Amino acid sequence: MNLIISRRLLILSLLSMGLIFAVIFSLFRLHSHQTEVNKELQHIMQLQLNLDILRSHLWQFHEYEDQSGFEQAQRTQQALAEKLVLTHIQSDLQPLELLNLQRMNATIGALLEMNVASSRLGRSLEQPHAKSMLQARFNMTIQGMTEDLYRLHQQAINEAQRVTLQLLYLNGITLLIIAIVLAVFAYATLRRFKVGFTMLHHGMNDLAKGDLSSRLCPSQKDEFTQLAEYFNQMKGSLEKTTIKRDLLQYEVEQQTSQLRSQHMRLRFLAEHDDLTGLYNRRAFENQVKIALARDRRTDSMAGMLFIDLDKFKEINDTHGHDVGDFILTVTAERLKGLIRESDLLGRLGGDEFVVWLDLISKKEEVGNKAQGIMEALTQPIEYLGQPLAVGCSIGISIFPYDGKQFTELLKAADQAMYSAKPQQQSAYCFYQGQNLSET
Amino acid sequence: MLTALLWWLVDGRAIGSDSLREPSNAPIIRIAVSQTPLSSPFFIAQSKRLFSQQDLAVVLVPCFGGHKCMEMLLNHEVDFATASETVFMFNSFTQPELRLISSFVESDNDVKLLTLKGGGIVNLTSLEGQKVGVVKASASEFFLDSLLILNGIDSSSVERVYYKPTQLVEALLLTEVDAIAVWEPYGYELTNTVPEQVEQLPSRGVYNLSFNLIGLAGKHRKPEAISGILAALEQANLYLITHPKQSQTLVSETLGISFRQLNWSWQDYLFRLSLGNSLLSNLHTQARWALDRQLITGAEVPNFRAMFLDGKSLALLDEPLEHK
Numbered sequence: 001m002n003l004i005i006s007r008r009l010l011i012l013s014l015l016s017m018g019l020i021f022a023v024i025f026s027l028f029r030l031h032s033h034q035t036e037v038n039k040e041l042q043h044i045m046q047l048q049l050n051l052d053i054l055r056s057h058l059w060q061f062h063e064y065e066d067q068s069g070f071e072q073a074q075r076t077q078q079a080l081a082e083k084l085v086l087t088h089i090q091s092d093l094q095p096l097e098l099l100n101l102q103r104m105n106a107t108i109g110a111l112l113e114m115n116v117a118s119s120r121l122g123r124s125l126e127q128p129h130a131k132s133m134l135q136a137r138f139n140m141t142i143q144g145m146t147e148d149l150y151r152l153h154q155q156a157i158n159e160a161q162r163v164t165l166q167l168l169y170l171n172g173i174t175l176l177i178i179a180i181v182l183a184v185f186a187y188a189t190l191r192r193f194k195v196g197f198t199m200l201h202h203g204m205n206d207l208a209k210g211d212l213s214s215r216l217c218p219s220q221k222d223e224f225t226q227l228a229e230y231f232n233q234m235k236g237s238l239e240k241t242t243i244k245r246d247l248l249q250y251e252v253e254q255q256t257s258q259l260r261s262q263h264m265r266l267r268f269l270a271e272h273d274d275l276t277g278l279y280n281r282r283a284f285e286n287q288v289k290i291a292l293a294r295d296r297r298t299d300s301m302a303g304m305l306f307i308d309l310d311k312f313k314e315i316n317d318t319h320g321h322d323v324g325d326f327i328l329t330v331t332a333e334r335l336k337g338l339i340r341e342s343d344l345l346g347r348l349g350g351d352e353f354v355v356w357l358d359l360i361s362k363k364e365e366v367g368n369k370a371q372g373i374m375e376a377l378t379q380p381i382e383y384l385g386q387p388l389a390v391g392c393s394i395g396i397s398i399f400p401y402d403g404k405q406f407t408e409l410l411k412a413a414d415q416a417m418y419s420a421k422p423q424q425q426s427a428y429c430f431y432q433g434q435n436l437s438e439t
Numbered sequence: 440m441l442t443a444l445l446w447w448l449v450d451g452r453a454i455g456s457d458s459l460r461e462p463s464n465a466p467i468i469r470i471a472v473s474q475t476p477l478s479s480p481f482f483i484a485q486s487k488r489l490f491s492q493q494d495l496a497v498v499l500v501p502c503f504g505g506h507k508c509m510e511m512l513l514n515h516e517v518d519f520a521t522a523s524e525t526v527f528m529f530n531s532f533t534q535p536e537l538r539l540i541s542s543f544v545e546s547d548n549d550v551k552l553l554t555l556k557g558g559g560i561v562n563l564t565s566l567e568g569q570k571v572g573v574v575k576a577s578a579s580e581f582f583l584d585s586l587l588i589l590n591g592i593d594s595s596s597v598e599r600v601y602y603k604p605t606q607l608v609e610a611l612l613l614t615e616v617d618a619i620a621v622w623e624p625y626g627y628e629l630t631n632t633v634p635e636q637v638e639q640l641p642s643r644g645v646y647n648l649s650f651n652l653i654g655l656a657g658k659h660r661k662p663e664a665i666s667g668i669l670a671a672l673e674q675a676n677l678y679l680i681t682h683p684k685q686s687q688t689l690v691s692e693t694l695g696i697s698f699r700q701l702n703w704s705w706q707d708y709l710f711r712l713s714l715g716n717s718l719l720s721n722l723h724t725q726a727r728w729a730l731d732r733q734l735i736t737g738a739e740v741p742n743f744r745a746m747f748l749d750g751k752s753l754a755l756l757d758e759p760l761e762h763k
Contacts, residue, residue, distance in 0.1 A: 147713070
């Protein structure tokens, strides 16, 4: 019975109304019945009164034997006959006593008629015992009527009790049945509500916990089914929206990552030389400035090597730019292999390289490094099976002796490099103020 | 109806019910039952096994006429008998041990004064000087006398001729008499023989016949047996009232008479248990009449009140009576 809840509630209210009507109807029926019974009993009492009057008039008639007595008795008998005709007893059976009462009353009438007829014919009841026989017949009949009236009374009471009991049973059973149906129906509806609410409760609980994938599966078909469908639709929409947001976030992260990469790349490109990957002049300057600040704080020594390749221009002019670029690349690689991690390496442009040797303890370390660089750079570079040889001139300035600022130190190293340049072969030269020291 | 059904289920006294108890070693009670429709409650009770329901083993002994039934009772051939109050009245003069237990049917039209049309009798006054056939010392004679007295007719002006009940119809048909005072089923017999020729003279109210269950004092010490019989009769009476057609069919089959014949007088019968002053008064009137008519000699009116079984047995019926 898949009655949806609103229909069930409607039926419940209809049943309740039915119960109310049943109660009203049963009370009304009981009241009507009681009224009817009262009327019946009052009527029977009236009959008893009439019978007593008839008995009294018959006695008078018997005593005085006059016309007045006869008429009185006859009137009473007829009045009783009329009342008996109007008597109505609620009963399944034809009230036997009532028929008998009518019969006996008719007997009284017949006896009176007999008496008066014989009188008219001039035959009085002079025979011995005639009077007593008539009186006996009257008495017998009145007695019979009294008994029947008593029986009728008793029957009316019994019948009233029976009908009252029957009404009580009937009403009780009817009300009980309606009440039971009502209770069962209400309980079934409650169960339905509970099932529906539990389902929704679980669904909401799951949703609150972040479960967007599960769906409600209603076991019954009612308004909760509709709610469950809406809930599932809502959950589906929510799930789709959340997926889109995640995708968007992922996309944003990807974009951000790309931008960051691009930024890094651009920064790298901005700070490094395209060809060799070494710091360009600006970046090198920035890095050295940072190092200088640190060295100042720690009172450390540092050295700057200004390296210029010799014969590079000839090779470039002779063999072409590609070879020149190759030479520069190999030179950068060799330099990278010679410096420490704390050291800085840059290309100022053309064939000019700069090296910042940080955290040195004495000037000789710089010389040794310059010597090593020089030896490394002067090693022939093989290009397409052809050895190419370049030399180098290295100018060295020492912080803090040859300058405190980058520009000063670079200028000093540049000057020192120019001091080393005139040499026939590769050489390095310390900045000596105006007096340069050559090696 | 619901209540009736509940009683039916609880009481187990449903008429016609097959789930009946068989009397367990109960002594056999023999009742002489006059073979007349007046004994219908007994036929119904036996047929519907209402006696068995009361744990009684009742045997109905058929007899023809109240006198015969009374004879069987006085001869101790049976335990109870059915007879009219007139039979009881006559016998009570000589048999003080007789006990009237209860009347179970009444009729104010069972005994009729019948004549043939064209016979010269047009009303009661024209009875004077006519011959009327009656059964001596019976309800028939009492009825005739009452009719004459109450109509102011001198009894001696009517010549009464005594016959046996079975001879009355023939006597009228043979015009041996001008009228007959006769009870059923002879009234029907006459009407059936010469339909539309029979005249019934007005006599309602003159005589009230009752048929009664009669026993002997001390015969049944246990009032339960009598109560059982009365309870069964009460139920049978209820059945007679509620199922008139079925009852008439059953009774007509039992008596071997036609349904039509039974139906002839059925409306006149008032089936009910009664032991009231009305019956007592009737007995007294009849006893005085019997003495006056010298049908009984050298005796006084018996103390009928003492011969009525005390009211306890009928009082026991009060409860079942309420089941109606």
